[in-house]
Amino acid sequence: MNRRTFLTVAAALAAVRPVTAFAQAMTVGFSQIGSESGWRAAETTVTRSEAQKRGITLRFNDAQQRQENQIRAIRTFVTQGVDAILLAPVVATGWTAVLREAKQANIPVVLLDRNIEGNEDLYLTAVTPDSVHEGNVAGEWLVRQAGSKQVNVVELQGTVGASVATDRKRGFDQAIAGHGNIRVLRSQTGDFTRAKGKEVMESFIKAENGGRNIGAVYAHNDDMMVGAIQAMKDAGLKPGQDILTVSVDGVPDIFRAIAAGEANATVELTPNMAGPAFDLLTAFKANGTAPPKWIKTESKLYTAENEPMKEYEARRGLGY
Numbered sequence: 001m002n003r004r005t006f007l008t009v010a011a012a013l014a015a016v017r018p019v020t021a022f023a024q025a026m027t028v029g030f031s032q033i034g035s036e037s038g039w040r041a042a043e044t045t046v047t048r049s050e051a052q053k054r055g056i057t058l059r060f061n062d063a064q065q066r067q068e069n070q071i072r073a074i075r076t077f078v079t080q081g082v083d084a085i086l087l088a089p090v091v092a093t094g095w096t097a098v099l100r101e102a103k104q105a106n107i108p109v110v111l112l113d114r115n116i117e118g119n120e121d122l123y124l125t126a127v128t129p130d131s132v133h134e135g136n137v138a139g140e141w142l143v144r145q146a147g148s149k150q151v152n153v154v155e156l157q158g159t160v161g162a163s164v165a166t167d168r169k170r171g172f173d174q175a176i177a178g179h180g181n182i183r184v185l186r187s188q189t190g191d192f193t194r195a196k197g198k199e200v201m202e203s204f205i206k207a208e209n210g211g212r213n214i215g216a217v218y219a220h221n222d223d224m225m226v227g228a229i230q231a232m233k234d235a236g237l238k239p240g241q242d243i244l245t246v247s248v249d250g251v252p253d254i255f256r257a258i259a260a261g262e263a264n265a266t267v268e269l270t271p272n273m274a275g276p277a278f279d280l281l282t283a284f285k286a287n288g289t290a291p292p293k294w295i296k297t298e299s300k301l302y303t304a305e306n307e308p309m310k311e312y313e314a315r316r317g318l319g320y
């Protein structure tokens with residue numbers, strides 16, 4: 001290597017070294033909601049690998065979907081003096097006091113995958129989807145499928161009080177408004193889990209003439225839809241054929257169901273929100289670069305036209 005090239009490479013490394021060096025030393029606390037869905041499990045797996053890639057020490061807490069456990073975990077991270085905190089807030093309210101404590105300790109907080117109400121001064125940024133848009137995409141797909149046909153919908157909502165559940169419902173309702181032929185017959189929470197999604201769908205089927213009144217299911221996540229598909233098959237119904245399905249996340253099993261003709265559409269959500277969060281935290285800590293208040297992740301619709309088994313294979317290795 002000649003002297004000129006050597007100097008160029010050395011200069012480039014010197015420019016990168018401080019940020020990389022700082023990332024090596026960073027310790028981040030992650031208050032994770034739980035493992036209620038395949039998507040959430042993937043988010044945890046990806047967060048661990050993204051931290052490892054950057055030499056970041058991750059302190060992980062699984063709150064078993066209970067806000068009080070998340071609040072306790074955040075307090076522990078503050079006591080430990082971590083450099084930053086990632087928070088996936090199970091519900092949108094009740095965070096002011098504990099986030100004030102993190103702010104007083106000068107520990108930046110980044111929200112992952114769900115939002116909180118107000119308190120924008122208490123977190124550095126939010127890496128989340130536009131969940132109203134996710135609901136719009138799902139509703140607009142159903143409007144296109146329905147045409148002028150009467151379609152009665154049953155809705156499996158996410159966790160009560162979660163920002164994404166409120167917003168996915170709002171977005172879907174916005175999309176079908178003005179289309180009198182599409183009506184939501186029943187809407188109930190399945191808490192984002194397969195088991196609860198199956199249980200609630202069984203009750204919808206019983207209440208709606210053995211499911212014969214139901215023309216479509218909208219689930220706020222694929223896991224509840226996978227449970228609902230099982231309930232429909234157990235009742236002798238044909239999900240994906242007699243009853244259209246649309247849900248959110250893009251987990252591998254929904255692509256397998258689409259390929260099998262048992263589901264119709266999903267709105268993809270990346271499980272990698274921690275990568276962008278770690279990078280903006282590293283820049284913020286190294287030179288005070290303030291990130292935008294919202295890092296919005298993409299929402300892409302997938303149907304049987306998008307080679308579902310190829311999509312299934314592509315995601316299987318991602319920690320779902």
Ligand code: GZL
Nearest residue numbers: 037039040113114164192221
């Ligand atoms: C969405 C995320 C949701 C997923 C579910 O950003 O909060 O939580 O859609 C998960 O699978 O339970």
